[in-house]
Amino acid sequence: MTADAARAEAAERTRGCALCGARDATPLFEKAGWSFVACRACGLVSLDPLPTPAALAAHHETSYRDGGYAGFAAAEAVRTAIAEDRLARLRPLAPGGRWLDVGCSTGAFVAAATAAGLAAEGLEVSSVAVEAARARGLTIHQGAVETFVPAAPLAVVTAFDVIEHLPDPVAFAHRVRPWLEPDGLLALTLPNFASVAARVMGRHWFYDAAPDHVHYFTPSTIRRLLGEAGFVSIAVHAATKPLTLDYATEQLIRMTPVLAPVARALRAVTPRPLGRLLWPLPIGEMLVTARPS
Numbered sequence: 001m002t003a004d005a006a007r008a009e010a011a012e013r014t015r016g017c018a019l020c021g022a023r024d025a026t027p028l029f030e031k032a033g034w035s036f037v038a039c040r041a042c043g044l045v046s047l048d049p050l051p052t053p054a055a056l057a058a059h060h061e062t063s064y065r066d067g068g069y070a071g072f073a074a075a076e077a078v079r080t081a082i083a084e085d086r087l088a089r090l091r092p093l094a095p096g097g098r099w100l101d102v103g104c105s106t107g108a109f110v111a112a113a114t115a116a117g118l119a120a121e122g123l124e125v126s127s128v129a130v131e132a133a134r135a136r137g138l139t140i141h142q143g144a145v146e147t148f149v150p151a152a153p154l155a156v157v158t159a160f161d162v163i164e165h166l167p168d169p170v171a172f173a174h175r176v177r178p179w180l181e182p183d184g185l186l187a188l189t190l191p192n193f194a195s196v197a198a199r200v201m202g203r204h205w206f207y208d209a210a211p212d213h214v215h216y217f218t219p220s221t222i223r224r225l226l227g228e229a230g231f232v233s234i235a236v237h238a239a240t241k242p243l244t245l246d247y248a249t250e251q252l253i254r255m256t257p258v259l260a261p262v263a264r265a266l267r268a269v270t271p272r273p274l275g276r277l278l279w280p281l282p283i284g285e286m287l288v289t290a291r292p293s
Contacts (some may be wrong), residue, residue, distance in 0.1 A: 015050075017046070018170060019221060019225055045216035064169060081243075082108070086189070094184070098153075099157075100157050110138045110139070146175065153180065157179060159188050164211060184232060186290045196284070197283055206251065207284060213224075223236065231292060235289050242280055244277060244285075246267070
């Protein structure tokens with residue numbers, strides 16, 4: 001490890017809560033070698049210590065090649081259904097203008113929005129995902145939020161299943177707010193640590209997935225984050241996700257090994273046609289929308 005890398009890692013280990021800066025956290029549990037803690041001041045749940053940005057970037061790139069994201073990227077019908085569902089929910093709220101999907105992966109949402117006649121582009125850090133998205137003829141920018149500058153003001157910025165991955169989610173919110181038109185819309189989806197699924201499953205909840213997810217929000221903590229970044233009209237809604245039972249059970253087996261026997265038994269007794277149908281499953285996500293002013 002270089003001296004610069006060592007200093008960066010030490011800084012990550014000693015900084016306070018990513019939301020409020022407090023340095024007083026309650027240990028919750030350990031999973032897969034990672035410690036989950038809750039800030040006593042604001043309630044944000046995070047990994048402690050946080051992985052460094054460099055470690056996270058390497059992990060996500062590997063995941064797109066041969067890890068967990070590879071399976072999701074290959075599930076074309078599921079990705080398309082999720083994208084179309086999200087677009088249907090957001091389009092009535094959106095002003096006219098350009099859309100940018102941050103963390104667009106292989107471009108399912110950009111494709112759905114473009115097919116609906118919208119001017120939509122994507123932003124993605126993974127070179128593997130960008131290559132796949134561009135092969136579909138989509139306009140995708142490779143890079144990070146920290147260095148990206150849109151060519152013109154945006155009507156809508158979406159970030160689906162993104163903010164929970166970011167070491168500094170506050171910086172993300174501050175960064176994207178000026179990109180939006182005054183009547184623009186920010187839309188996020190993210191796991192809800194206060195959801196029924198999270199409370200019932202405890203540490204076995206599939207979204208307690210370190211180091212993929214480094215922060216775990218509730219409606220109150222995501223409202224606080226966006227409010228302090230200058231957003232208004234913040235709305236939080238429980239969100240279902242259209243998934244096939246085949247896909248859901250495969251992901252449950254991969255992400256929650258303790259429940260693998262249950263998932264395999266469910267798959268064994270489910271008729272094959274039913275296993276391939278899409279169902280709006282309540283798996284503990286929330287859809288959050290906000291305006292910049």
